[in-house]
Amino acid sequence: MAALDGVTVDAPVMARPAAAAGAAQRRTEVVAALARVLPSHCILHRGEDTTPYECDGLTAYRARPLAVVLPETEAQVADVLRCCHAMQVPVVARGAGTGLSGGALPHELGVTLSLAKFNRIVKVCPQSCTATVQGGVRNLAISEAAAPFGLYYAPDPSSQIACTIGGNVAENSGGVHCLKYGLTLHNVLQVRGYTVQGDPVSFGSEALDAPGLDLLPLVVGSEGMLAVTVEVTVRLIPKPPLARCIMASFADIESAGNAVAAVIAAGIIPAGLELMDRRMTAAVEDFVHAGYDLDAAALLLCESDGTAEEVAEEIERMSAVLRRAGATRLQVSSSEAQRLKFWSGRKNAFPATGRISPDYMCMDSTIPRKRLSEILRAIEAMEQKYGLRCVNVFHAGDGNLHPLILFDANRPDELHRCELFGADILETSVRLGGTVTGEHGVGVEKLNSMCVQFSAAELTQMEAVKLAFDPLGLLNPGKVIPTLQRCAEYGKLTVLRGLLPFPELPRF
């Protein structure tokens, strides 16, 4: 998606000249082998054809694969995998390429396996409230197909017009609604696909559980490193008859952060709870003209959905909590049109940011909600330290931050300072008890930060999990789990965390 392409700089991952010669030879061999199992129109290998696949939504990292294949049948997927496995060629599966962490970055000596042609909705079953769709079906297309039955698919990443369910499974994608309705993992019943060896395999079932170990949570969020997804069965939920949104203004960002914690502490789980700071509000207001309160230091969007009775009760409780938390102004949407207007700025935060800065980098860490104001203060201090501006928009209810660091790649040193700024945010998040990525995935972008979050033994254990599915390490190699050597060079390998410090007196 062009709108998400904030970062446009030279690729850190480029083919080196010596490797290029080897790659040409290898390309010839691999393309010849693939031509035995695929019709020629399903194989792209000339530069002008494979260039569109050289990156995903994280455009700072680019690489050209040996070939891109676009199989049309499951038998072809299996054949491609068998062929690549026999030749020990890395395989990188790809959906719409909207990922923000470089999870679909091609491998220079590998094959990119596009699932674009697996775009069929197999069935929508209103009786069981499930939909079975091929991996290349767009996220929003599922809800559109379910709409005639009064049902929808809840996880709604910002890229939902374009991103595919197969990619959502790979990343365990979230979205505004996941505070109340869960992430991809919580809304997927079954994933059907192929192992790296080309054997058909199913994880989960159409029932609520499956025998043996529960492998679904490993496969969902595995960034294409454990199996290739061709079909997904998702849970659909009844569309709430009504949704209303409160827009609350705050005079300082700390009280907005504290208001978020107060809403959750009151036992309310909003359908969405999002925060934008003043800089973000100004940028989006200029873009969508939604009538945002430009005097507020921060705006909270707090949504309730359900039956009319439920929503009325909840809006009242939410309003009381927000007022007590120091909101200077509350507006409650009185129509669906007004509600959508409230959200229009939040939904357009990324393109609006593209208008105020030549480039930006989007971070994705999660912290415990009660630390929100603390991290916002820390980010303000970092702006001084690194000499760059940052706008804040995030899934506040989940504690999932999306600071957008603004920079100009044409100015010397700004990308470098931006990367240091980003790493500082991630490391601060880990120190505050959080994680380096809430929903965008590790990909290649956060490999270094993984060294900060996990010990050598933990990373080694994750690598062993990968090898249980993929003994030769051919599915999307080089993503998610940093090598210990990389961590040593980064110089920040964490020590074992172990148990939480025990606050109470020993009992025994």
Place this chain on the structure above:
Amino acid sequence: MDTPAVQDPALRRLVDQVRDARGRRSTLDIRGGGTKPFGGRPAGDEPLDLRPLAGISSHEPSELVVTVRAGTPLLELEAALAEHGQCLPFEPPRFDAPASLGPAGTAMPGPREGGKIDLHEAAMGGTVGGMVAAGLAGPSRVAVGSVRDHLLGATMLNGRGEVLSFGGQVMKNVAGYDVCRVLAGSMGVLGAILEVSLKVLPRPPALTTLAFDVGQEQALALLTGWRRLPLPLHASSWHEGQLRLRLAGARAAVLAAAERLGSAHGGRALDANEAAAWWQAVRDQRLPFFQPAADEVAAGQALWRLSVPPTTPELSTPDPVFIEWGGAQRWLRTAAPAAQVQGLAAAAGGHASCVRPVAATAAAFSAPLPEVLMRVHRGLKQAFDPDRVFNPGRLYPDL
């Protein structure tokens, strides 16, 4: 290796025991309250007792997260949450320990003095570690999700005696593989769970249970019709001609739905105490249906749990059935051979697990897997516990 991770003396002993057992090529049977003895047995030469590793490490009511050590009695955790109006939303069952397991779990908790729990008397409905390892959820499972869905992080001990933490204390976390969640329902074959962080929720502000006098076919049809409506459904059960439906959520929503469903389908609201007693008995499997008596066991009777797609029609069996989870969980009391029950579930697109009596579960707790999945299972066992120290044979004979 004396890292900060293993400074706790109780943990130190566990780490030493695992390393010692591994060195001697011995095996360990991970033990909590001893209340869930089903599955392949014996599952190890020596017990690895997790109960000394107990206590709530952190509870942040405003964060809706609790971090708790594996040996903590489940009832103790639930009591601590209740003090803040919170609960484990997935309603894990709380079993008693069978007397045959010896002094570790002979009875429900004895008197507590000065806040201390007598380890040798307290089964306390099992431990938190056992709850996660067994992965069982109660009547609300279909509405709120499973144990796995509420697991945010775990610290574990693998077969090399390493203390590892995965996940964390936040709701959204996609850093690396979601290793902690595969521990839910793993029956200890990958390692010993030491500490977990769980998502908790406020107890629902309002609850109402409706009862309908209907046959099985009509009950299934009603449940299917309600599933796609925006109703605050929370739990359901059908047995012997009675469908019970629990509604939970905002007061106004529960009242409106109870009114609507009651008048449309002839349902009557149950007295609150009667309803609470019913759901507790279903949750903890204390109804006679769930507990085959000695003479019934002698006659070959067993209790099976069939997990099937919720739209599965009435099972073709003459034996009595108890339905939960909107049709997705069917309990069956039968003397039919394992292969036949497993076939019945498989034909519907689900699987069957033998739950009682304990002796019958050894070979039939986990339904057989296709070879490609079994290969992954063996690979994971090798990855976590290469010398097969933990619970060998508990889930499958070759794990």
